[in-house]
Amino acid sequence: MKFRKYFGLRLVTWALTILIGVTFIFFIPRMFPTDPVENMIGQIQSRSGQMDPQEMAALRKSLRVQFGLEGSLWEQYLAYLWRGLLHFDFGPSLVSFPTPAGEIIATYLPYTLFLSLISTLLAWIIGNAIGLLAGFRKNKRSSKILEGIAICIYPVPYFLVALILQIVFAYLLGWFPLQSNINAMGGTAAYLRSLFRASFLPALSQLLVGTGWWIISMKSLSAATAEEDFVQYARFRGLAERRIGASYVMRNSILTQITALAMSLGGAFNGAIMTEIIFSYPGVGALIQKAILQSDYNMILGCITISIVAISTATLIADLIYPFIDPRIRYS
Amino acid sequence: MKKFWKNANGRLKAGMIITLIFLIIGFVVFYIPHTDPFFNNTYPRKLAPSWEHPLGTTSLGQDIFWLLVEAIHNSLSIGLIVATIGTVAGVLVGLVAGFSGGLTDRILMVITDTFVVIPSLPILVLMTALMRGSSTVILLALVLAMFAWAWPSRQIRSMALSIKERDFIQTAWFSGEGTMQVVVTEILPYALTWSLSNFMNATLNAIASESSLAVLGLSPGNLLSLGNMIQWARDRNAIFAGQWFWIGSPIVATVLLFIGLFLLITGYNDYLQMKRGR
Numbered sequence: 001m002k003f004r005k006y007f008g009l010r011l012v013t014w015a016l017t018i019l020i021g022v023t024f025i026f027f028i029p030r031m032f033p034t035d036p037v038e039n040m041i042g043q044i045q046s047r048s049g050q051m052d053p054q055e056m057a058a059l060r061k062s063l064r065v066q067f068g069l070e071g072s073l074w075e076q077y078l079a080y081l082w083r084g085l086l087h088f089d090f091g092p093s094l095v096s097f098p099t100p101a102g103e104i105i106a107t108y109l110p111y112t113l114f115l116s117l118i119s120t121l122l123a124w125i126i127g128n129a130i131g132l133l134a135g136f137r138k139n140k141r142s143s144k145i146l147e148g149i150a151i152c153i154y155p156v157p158y159f160l161v162a163l164i165l166q167i168v169f170a171y172l173l174g175w176f177p178l179q180s181n182i183n184a185m186g187g188t189a190a191y192l193r194s195l196f197r198a199s200f201l202p203a204l205s206q207l208l209v210g211t212g213w214w215i216i217s218m219k220s221l222s223a224a225t226a227e228e229d230f231v232q233y234a235r236f237r238g239l240a241e242r243r244i245g246a247s248y249v250m251r252n253s254i255l256t257q258i259t260a261l262a263m264s265l266g267g268a269f270n271g272a273i274m275t276e277i278i279f280s281y282p283g284v285g286a287l288i289q290k291a292i293l294q295s296d297y298n299m300i301l302g303c304i305t306i307s308i309v310a311i312s313t314a315t316l317i318a319d320l321i322y323p324f325i326d327p328r329i330r331y332s
Numbered sequence: 333m334k335k336f337w338k339n340a341n342g343r344l345k346a347g348m349i350i351t352l353i354f355l356i357i358g359f360v361v362f363y364i365p366h367t368d369p370f371f372n373n374t375y376p377r378k379l380a381p382s383w384e385h386p387l388g389t390t391s392l393g394q395d396i397f398w399l400l401v402e403a404i405h406n407s408l409s410i411g412l413i414v415a416t417i418g419t420v421a422g423v424l425v426g427l428v429a430g431f432s433g434g435l436t437d438r439i440l441m442v443i444t445d446t447f448v449v450i451p452s453l454p455i456l457v458l459m460t461a462l463m464r465g466s467s468t469v470i471l472l473a474l475v476l477a478m479f480a481w482a483w484p485s486r487q488i489r490s491m492a493l494s495i496k497e498r499d500f501i502q503t504a505w506f507s508g509e510g511t512m513q514v515v516v517t518e519i520l521p522y523a524l525t526w527s528l529s530n531f532m533n534a535t536l537n538a539i540a541s542e543s544s545l546a547v548l549g550l551s552p553g554n555l556l557s558l559g560n561m562i563q564w565a566r567d568r569n570a571i572f573a574g575q576w577f578w579i580g581s582p583i584v585a586t587v588l589l590f591i592g593l594f595l596l597i598t599g600y601n602d603y604l605q606m607k608r609g610r
Contacts, residue, residue: 020446155594157540270453292461304454
């Protein structure tokens with residue numbers, strides 16, 4: 001019964017987070033003095049010269065429909081919730097008209113998920129393993145050096161790590177392509193090889209930043225756990241250090257890190273976007289950048305709505321898995 | 333001050349030194365009279381470093397050293413403005429939530445949690461993309477501040493919850509002090525020590541967000557910040573032209589600034605913990 005209540009509460013929080021986030025991105029643009037339709041018309045005029053007023057009025061009307069700007073604010077909001085949030089229909093992409101923005105996003109999203117999920121999980125595993133060792137034997141020299149390296153990498157923003165890796169490995173050493181290019185032609189093997197080459201540096205830069213954080217946080221957690229009485233007691237019982245490390249220190253500090261993993265997904269996604277842009281990796285990040293350059297508002301709105309849904313859902317999943325891992329949870 | 337320095341740990345010391353150097357560059361060196369580096373063709377192009385131009389000049393004939401100094405000044409200013417707004421708002425929301433409890437607390441916390449979890453960058457991108465062309469530094473700072481208040485308010489709230497029950501607060505209540513007075517004289521000092529590390533964190537985040545937006549071409553075009561400096565150098569192919577001082581100096585400066593601020597934050601937190609332990 002308690003279990004059901006815990007699940008129910010998490011589901012409500014999940015729905016509320018998405019609803020508040022989406023409401024926010026619906027109303028904020030409408031509070032700005034800039035009007036995307038007038039911007040578009042300005043751009044069209046500067047490209048194709050003056051138009052006659054009648055054509056212009058028709059264009060303005062059809063653009064307002066495309067942007068979902070028809071009707072009262074309340075109607076627009078309900079329409080957006082219904083179409084955008086429940087059906088992922090954000091209207092046509094204004095650049096690749098008339099392909100729906102949702103369809104284009106659906107082809108790019110798997111690349112982002114593939115890249116960021118793999119690097120986030122790998123970073124979590126590697127970082128916690130190193131952090132555990134470093135915290136458990138915190139007076140060893142190697143522990144201090146590892147932590148020092150982590151401190152020098154973690155605070156640097158994702159895009160800068162990506163840029164530095166790009167300069168060193170792609171430009172100076174020439175080991176990897178400067179821009180990610182995924183070869184869809186020429187069979188599965190060629191596709192996979194090009195996917196690997198294209199993903200390596202973006203994944204590495206996300207991995208470095210992520211691992212840095214997990215090393216730092218796990219080190220301080222496990223160092224604190226190692227001082228606790230029950231660990232001292234295990235030592236007095238004469239248990240092997242390995243066993244103490246694995247079943248006493250790790251078991252107790254890893255739980256905090258699972259919650260932290262759920263909390264970190266938003267930041268990891270921000271990082272994925274920036275990394276993709278630096279390497280022109282064909283994911284949602286690159287799509288957002290292209291949409292900004294071309295003022296494709298339906299596309300921007302779509303990408304952002306989907307990111308909010310994706311991240312809240314990932315956080316929800318991590319929250320729901322948690323009780324299966326921690327036997328002490330009280331479902332509160 | 334002497335005692336503080338003696339008790340400070342290695343990280344805190346290193347962080348303070350690095351941050352102080354940046355503050356001196358950004359707010360002292362900046363005011364040494366110099367030619368505005370923003371304009372093109374004030375000097376010959378692509379000069380190598382010399383006494384006159386310590387970091388050389390760009391392919392547009394700008395002095396890289398003064399570009400860097402102004403970029404550091406502007407990035408720090410944005411970071412500090414955003415952190416100030418975010419911290420003040422966060423402390424207020426956190427205190428109100430923690431002390432009022434009940435429904436107010438619930439509602440405020442749902443909103444706060446949403447802002448903690450939500451991916452900030454896509455929303456920043458949406459807003460700055462809409463403001464493009466008309467965006468100014470102040471607007472940018474306000475937009476960034478929207479994501480700077482949630483984390484502090486969460487922490488301040490849990491602090492308020494734990495402090496509410498302590499003896500000295502009870503004593504203050506019973507001695508007939510009003511709510512306002514208790515909050516200002518008894519709780520605010522506590523909240524401020526806590527907020528200092530949040531403040532530095534918010535500064536770091538704001539500078540990072542601004543530079544991320546700059547890489548997307550969404551930072552105001554007339555704002556000479558570290559992010560924009562990197563982006564302009566990339567746009568002008570500084571990498572391919574091998575102009576390492578142009579692209580390299582803002583990168584190195586940004587990395588150092590972030591490491592310095594991070595050391596300062598973690599060092600300060602450790603210092604506070606140690607102080608409480610004694």
